[in-house]
Amino acid sequence: MKFTASYIAEAIRGRLRGQATLEVERLVDPRQLESNTVAVLFTKDIPKEIPADALIVVPEGTSIPDRVNAIEVPNPKLAFARLTKLFHYQKELRGIHETAVVSPSAQISEDSYIGAYSVIGENVKIGSGVRIMEHVVVMDGVEIGNNTVIYPNTVIYPDVVIGKDCIIHSGCVLGSDGFGFVLSEEGNQEKVYHLGKVLIKDRVEIGANTTIDRAVLGETIIDTDVKIDNLVQIAHNVRVGRSTVIASQAGIAGSSQIGQYCMIGGQVGIADHLTIGDKVALGAQSGVNKNITKPGVYLGTPALELHRTLRIWSILQKLPELYKKLLRFLDAQNEQR
Amino acid sequence: MKFTASYIAEAIRGRLRGQATLEVERLVDPRQLESNTVAVLFTKDIPKEIPADALIVVPEGTSIPDRVNAIEVPNPKLAFARLTKLFHYQKELRGIHETAVVSPSAQISEDSYIGAYSVIGENVKIGSGVRIMEHVVVMDGVEIGNNTVIYPNTVIYPDVVIGKDCIIHSGCVLGSDGFGFVLSEEGNQEKVYHLGKVLIKDRVEIGANTTIDRAVLGETIIDTDVKIDNLVQIAHNVRVGRSTVIASQAGIAGSSQIGQYCMIGGQVGIADHLTIGDKVALGAQSGVNKNITKPGVYLGTPALELHRTLRIWSILQKLPELYKKLLRFLDAQNEQR
């Protein structure tokens, strides 16, 4: 892959300062800059030695040395994301592998790809440009929108609906039964069968080995542009709002509703039947047992506003000395009496 | 699917108040009640408008308006579970898919099903009415009891024994090696190979992507009617007692023994070599580092009796103000002296 500096400037929506025809072949870490590479600097500190035929992307207003080729951007992190997209290689894939087992009633766009040993159930609908890699099991009645990619070994239970431009990584299980049991008169756990669905909207990404359970009745809903990391658990009837991101090993219990543009940290647990409003950020390992309506950053178990949990943690760390002092004081008081 | 009100009343062990021949086709949320549907009300509050040809299930003693068709039950949650079972559709499946790889020494009941691309190892024994879906790997010497269902992409290591009427969801790994290493004289981690087994008794359900390790020697045992959610870790030599339920992302470390009818919350961690008695409930995210012998509800890390942890949490939340007051007071005392 080769791109000119001017092509890159346009792709990342930046302003080019330097040679428009310079060609770069690789995106590198700033410490690895060499001829024909490009790197992104997240601060205005520029390394001393930059090869004359390298390219750097810098925050707007950075002072750029002579003879250095640079692109100024308002948001270097966003420029970096766009550069990774540019340099990302995606193999051409099309057609149905001869070993795939496809139900005659499945409707599959001709320009889609079904990989080796994948199994496509009855009445499945697969849109245009979809890439279903090896060993994916798509059970009856599933729908998959245009340009979605599903990595190997993911299982999609019946009637799950997945939108356009999604990326589902390996080992996910979408649409398994939720966890519901009721103790019977005879002392047995009787199963609540799950008659609902999972609805995953457009541009959702789901990390490896994540599980999303189907609803009891109705739908478990993952809204547009939601991004979910590895090993996350989403229980039955949960709703996750637009563009929310959920980090690894977090778990959301049954029927809870998460707002838009939330950031759920790693290993966070959210109890069942809660409502979390828009733009709520939850620090890693937080445990949420109450509704949160106000946007802001929360932390701890139970989760409180960030500054408050940090204050409590700071006092806790002084507790041994404080406790000693206090005991000594209370003893002295008792003696005086 | 269509059932008469009288059929339903019998199936859920309730008392019919209304038209015995009314037919219902779907189980719905009370807000979605319409003609020929049935909904369960968990309280005695009844919605104002109930269609004359709909059916509601209500707690015993609910006052039922004229012309409303109802079934009274002692336990609406249990009735709901039984209704979900009634309305749950299970496809007819039988025989061995032509792509399955089955060892000649495996014994498989004629009325069982082996799905596409599943692999059945040597000397495997599969009972009557078993459904092994697509892409399941059943390694040598495994035994699977009657009517058990195994969803796609689950792997069962050698010599694991699974009882009757179990449901194993997708992506489970049953019988993998436990985690045991000993530092050698040369500073290398030497592996403890796992020579034991996993024994899963009858009516056990295991959620997606859960892992259960085999014993070092002897057996890891999951007793009758145990229900395990998604992404749970059960380590080597653990024993889980009858009808205990374990929520998502909980982990039980090596050799711990869990009693009967326990409820282990989501993301709970139980340390190794502990004994948890019968009827112990552990709140989400609890961390258990001691034996618990008394039935009851426990919460927190380290886990204490519920009321005590809630009390501590409540004081913790006042800690910043208390600390300020206390410092001021101690300062004042010092000045006085």
Added chain:
Amino acid sequence: MKFTASYIAEAIRGRLRGQATLEVERLVDPRQLESNTVAVLFTKDIPKEIPADALIVVPEGTSIPDRVNAIEVPNPKLAFARLTKLFHYQKELRGIHETAVVSPSAQISEDSYIGAYSVIGENVKIGSGVRIMEHVVVMDGVEIGNNTVIYPNTVIYPDVVIGKDCIIHSGCVLGSDGFGFVLSEEGNQEKVYHLGKVLIKDRVEIGANTTIDRAVLGETIIDTDVKIDNLVQIAHNVRVGRSTVIASQAGIAGSSQIGQYCMIGGQVGIADHLTIGDKVALGAQSGVNKNITKPGVYLGTPALELHRTLRIWSILQKLPELYKKLLRFLDAQNEQR
């Protein structure tokens, strides 16, 4: 399997006290000792009745009754590990199963094994004595070193490099994209594509359903002799040092570096961009939000030195009574004024 006492003594590097030609067939728990079995005692307490044709392994300096066959060892745990290796049965496997889909450009040693339905991508290199079990997906450009074993249903993304003598359990996903998104001007989460790799060195073991993400640029590195349990998350650009062990459900966030010979407990969370030095042990469920440079044992969220967290926990458990006493005292003070 049958081994003589003298053969076993040599294998576990111990000193034989008893009959050299005694043959044992099974490794058992000390309570199950019978003829022709061997058990390891971890303390110097010896069971009263030991069959004359059984063998025990004991700590050096244990007083051994007459007619008991024993092997003295400096480290019984290490001897136990070596015995499990001795008694561990591994099936002979070699060749490529007829159902495997292997790219013509893949280089596979003749003495390696590729199981049923496994898929081997372009330019993959597989060393000598490698065992790739059923349903493994090895994507393009992957390299796998000599004698490594990969259990069923694991997925290896492109260009991952795995060393010699590794064991990768079922359901792992190695090399999936890391979790990186940047909010765009239009309010969408734009994906950071991951152009880096995963490098797994020699003698690494990885538990079932564990996920290891590829680097953004550069490499995620799992160093020699690292042992990782089930359901662990290793994020992009993490480095884990030699012989470190990581227990189940732990998670290490992006770019953090873990030293050598560390012990990471179950459900531990380590935040991103941190450095953990050598020989650091982290108790279960700990949350680490700062660098740790000093070797030692740490516990809690946030993680502190073990004794300090235990002290804080002990005071916390007295907090309700302390709080009551304190309130009463402060009230009394106010009244006096």
